[in-house]
Amino acid sequence: QTGTVAANPEQYDQAYICPVTIGSQTLHLDFDTGSSDLWVFSNLMPSSEVDGQTEFNTNSAGATKKDGYTWSISYGDGSGASGVVYADTVNVGGATATSQAVEAATSVSSEFTSDTGSDGLLGLAFSSINQVKPTPQTTFFDTVKSSLEAELFTADLQSNGPGSYTFGYIDSSKYTGSITYTAVDNSQGFWGFTAGGYTVGGGGSNSTGTIGSAIADTGTSLMYLPTAAVQSYYSQVSGSSYSSSQGGYIFPCSASLPSLTVSIGGHGFVVPGSNFNYSPTGSGNTCFGGLQENTGIGFTIFGDVFLRAVYAIFDETQGSPRIGFAAQ
Numbered sequence: 001q002t003g004t005v006a007a008n009p010e011q012y013d014q015a016y017i018c019p020v021t022i023g024s025q026t027l028h029l030d031f032d033t034g035s036s037d038l039w040v041f042s043n044l045m046p047s048s049e050v051d052g053q054t055e056f057n058t059n060s061a062g063a064t065k066k067d068g069y070t071w072s073i074s075y076g077d078g079s080g081a082s083g084v085v086y087a088d089t090v091n092v093g094g095a096t097a098t099s100q101a102v103e104a105a106t107s108v109s110s111e112f113t114s115d116t117g118s119d120g121l122l123g124l125a126f127s128s129i130n131q132v133k134p135t136p137q138t139t140f141f142d143t144v145k146s147s148l149e150a151e152l153f154t155a156d157l158q159s160n161g162p163g164s165y166t167f168g169y170i171d172s173s174k175y176t177g178s179i180t181y182t183a184v185d186n187s188q189g190f191w192g193f194t195a196g197g198y199t200v201g202g203g204g205s206n207s208t209g210t211i212g213s214a215i216a217d218t219g220t221s222l223m224y225l226p227t228a229a230v231q232s233y234y235s236q237v238s239g240s241s242y243s244s245s246q247g248g249y250i251f252p253c254s255a256s257l258p259s260l261t262v263s264i265g266g267h268g269f270v271v272p273g274s275n276f277n278y279s280p281t282g283s284g285n286t287c288f289g290g291l292q293e294n295t296g297i298g299f300t301i302f303g304d305v306f307l308r309a310v311y312a313i314f315d316e317t318q319g320s321p322r323i324g325f326a327a328q
């Protein structure tokens with residue numbers, strides 16, 4: 001089987017929301033290659049924590065409670081949720097898991113309550129970091145992968161318009177040139193890979209360092225790189241500065257933004273300058289940068305700002321996992 005689903009950007013491309021059928025309900029979930037739990041708003045939540053989201057009905061005929069199973073998750077941005085566990089049929093654009101662990105929230109943090117476009121998350125990292133106790137559950141991809149035409153999924157994220165995720169096949173109309181594959185280190189449960197040198201702007205190679213280990217994370221809006229690379233980038237942006245009040249680099253919204261070329265698997269991938277204007281700060285006609293420092297996170301994140309510049313293939317067809325990128 002295969003699946004194809006639209007990936008709809010929220011405001012400022014903050015996250016990408018996809019329709020998922022669970023039993024007879026359709027919920028709109030944030031597909032996140034940086035986590036491994038499929039959790040949903042549910043009828044078990046206090047109404048004070050719900051602001052228009054669709055609630056999974058745990059009383060529906062197809063939902064089977066997994067007695068004694070609970071979950072609790074917290075994310076790098078400080079948000080979190082917790083609840084209990086059901087099994088139900090989950091269909092993502094035609095790819096169907098007949099008995100998928102559906103983690104029904106009994107409580108969510110304010111970030112999720114106020115994210116009115118999202119009814120929950122669909123984790124696409126490795127099942128080793130699933131947060132269900134006493135027994136970790138498999139992700140949707142792990143549940144269905146043996147039934148897919150090919151054991152892979154792809155992400156085509158766009159700005160200001162729908163992109164798509166596919167399960168089981170590569171859509172050759174989504175990219176130009178060839179796909180560059182590189183090995184994945186999933187020892188931390190993420191789609192981890194090694195990035196090489198970088199160049200700011202289209203000029204010659206002005207990079208002196210390399211980026212190193214990184215993760216591909218569709219659930220993170222921005223790109224978080226080592227300080228040296230970030231300072232090198234913003235040194236080329238007139239009027240940019242680090243704002244402690246805003247919590248990152250900002251610049252005049254009228255600034256001209258250079259591209260950033262990153263070497264992965266020996267191929268240079270170009271992130272256009274426009275990708276680095278994330279959003280207005282709301283004060284003084286300054287804008288918040290889509291590239292920020294990874295200090296405090298502990299690792300480098302290639303989030304949506306990068307992923308919008310490429311077609312990404314999350315591939316387990318070779319036994320060992322690998323990740324592929326192609327220009328688009």
Ligand SMILES: O=C(CN1CCCCC1)Nc1ccc2c(c1)OCO2
Nearest residue numbers: 032034075076077078079219220297
């Ligand atoms: O938390 C996330 C992604 N997360 C995905 C699930 C929804 C809530 C956001 N990313 C993230 C990871 C590390 C960070 C960070 C953000 O901000 C600073 O450090």
